[in-house]
Amino acid sequence: MHNSAATASNNNTQYQNRLFVYEVKGLSQNGNTNSLNYPIRRSGSVFITVPYHRMNQEMRRITRLGGQIVSIKPLNDDVVSEVNGTSQHRDFVSRGNLGTSHGQSNQPKQQPQAQSKSMTQTKAKKADVPVNIYRPKNPYIGKCTEIYDLVEEGGIGTCRHMTFDLSGGDLYYVEGQSIGIIPPGTDDKGNSHKLRLYSIASTRHGDAMDDKTVSLCVRKLEYQHPETGELVEGVCSTYLCNLKPGDDVAITGPVGKEMLLPDDEDANIIMMATGTGIAPFRAYLWRMFKEGDLNPDYNFKGLAWLFFGIPTSPNILYKEDLEKLEKDYPDNFRLTYAISREQKNSEGGRMYIQHRIAEYADQLWELMQNPKTHTYICGLKGMEGGIDEALTGAAAKHGVNWDEYRKQMKKEHRWHVETY
Structure with a gap:
């Protein structure tokens, strides 16, 4: 098989290094930046080390905080080097937390200008798999952007494909993971409904391939009660299948590492x-x-x-x-x-x-x-x-x-x- 990605892959060796350093100005030390571990210097600059797969998300986050990205420079071999050369150390970022370099200077070594590519060109490694970026006590609220039937006329039951906008937050995922959905309302005991997990049906880039959405495939649960004969409908699946574009949805996760694809292209x-x-x-x-x-x-x-x-x-x-x-x-x-x-x-x-x-x-x-x-x-x-x-x-x-x-x-x- 020939994949159009093959040609691009041969020209992408400059992206073997997976960390980049953003120089950001315009941020002030406050509650928002404190929670994200931004050390704001007296000059007003901050240097943020960002993994390749998070570049788009961090750009959006910095913009929301009022910052301006002055420069983006690749980090050689994932290492930050101090100007005086006395030490080197690795500075990794996971689960959406921003890391920064330390020492007398945070300026990275100069690297050759990388060829311009999509910021999301990356191969997910298990160490980079996100888990529980959003939890039930503080879910991400995303809007339904699209929903349509998957069962054709004459089929059995109701099953729908639905897509949710992620552009307002930091949720990202890889293929094989699941997200949780918290249906609104309470159960018969007056408690909030518990979340239900659903396997993600889209790639990490989303159906529109812009890194801004996640999609699910949901079948509406409905059956006849064995004793009363009345129709029983699943709480969360019914809620999801009845969504309309523009409706808000409480999302948690992502979770799961059992169903990840191998990195091997020959698998x-x-x-x-x-x-x-x-x-x-x-x-x-x-x-x-x-x-x-x-x-x-x-x-x-x-x-x-x-x-x-x-x-x-x-x-x-x-x-x-x-x-x-x-x-x-x-x-x-x-x-x-x-x-x-x-x-x-x-x-x-x-x-x-x-x-x-x-x-x-x-x-x-x-x-x-x-x-x-x-x-x-x-x-x-x-x-x-x-x-x-x-x-x-x-x-x-x-x-x-x-x-x-x-x-x-x-x-x-x-x-x-x-x-x-």
């Missing part, structure tokens, strides 16, 4: 999803195939294989996009549906995702022998047993105990499960 990614379990895989696939020049550091060259279980054809979420990817990248993306109410398994019963895994078990087993292959499962917990059963048979043909092999893949961080 093989096996994805098994049911229903809204497609959410993190949408983020993976969009990052692999749709971001182009936003991703000079990540030019996916491996195989991505998605198994997607749904009840009916109208319930195939993101169907048009998925099938276009399959058409455009036949050597790098495979798409296999299990449509339970329309397709039959080998025994004549309904086709569920575990039956598809059984059909391709030998191919999957062969893929899993490659140490660069990662397997992800997301969706209903009930599918795990059937998947294990299917792969048990494939492993047994080679004299291997599947349970032990799966545990070994887990230790190698190649087996990732998020089910509910």
Whole structure:
């Protein structure tokens, strides 16, 4: 596969150093800057060390605080050097806290002018994965900017894609993480509703690829009460599915490191999803195939294989996009549906995702022998047993105990499960 990011990647070696230093003027020492650990000098200047993936967010934050960025200079090998040369030390930034250099001078060493690129061109490393930037006691309030139906006419239930604006805060995330949503109101005991976690369905750049949004894929929970027969609707999912553009939403997080993509561009990614379990895989696939020049550091060259279980054809979420990817990248993306109410398994019963895994078990087993292959499962917990059963048979043909092999893949961080 050729990704348009490949050319940009070859010209991006000057961005190997991931820290930059902002010289900022116009800030005054006050409660706001104190909380952000800004040491304001008598000259009115402050030097702020910023990791590459946070540059856009820090620019917006500095502007809100009334500051003016005088210069931005790259920091060589992530090291700040004192003018007198007596010491060197690293100054890292995490979870949105700003770090500054120390010593007799905060001026960084002069570096060659880097070629102009998007500020968000970065490869996420696990050390940089954000966690709990916003917590339940102080959530980020973002507005819904877009919401639309994902289930086509004739499908079962309600499922919607929704996008929230993040431009007013410091929330950022990477693919495979989740955010919390706090529905308004109180429960039957008068307590505020607890947050619900939802897998993020967009890449770190957001659907508009401007680093200003996050998207979710939400199915409305509704069922008949087994005793009373009355319709029961999920509190948070109903609230989200009834949103309109402009509505405020309380957001927490992000959280989660279990479902992160590997950095390796040659990795093989096996994805098994049911229903809204497609959410993190949408983020993976969009990052692999749709971001182009936003991703000079990540030019996916491996195989991505998605198994997607749904009840009916109208319930195939993101169907048009998925099938276009399959058409455009036949050597790098495979798409296999299990449509339970329309397709039959080998025994004549309904086709569920575990039956598809059984059909391709030998191919999957062969893929899993490659140490660069990662397997992800997301969706209903009930599918795990059937998947294990299917792969048990494939492993047994080679004299291997599947349970032990799966545990070994887990230790190698190649087996990732998020089910509910």
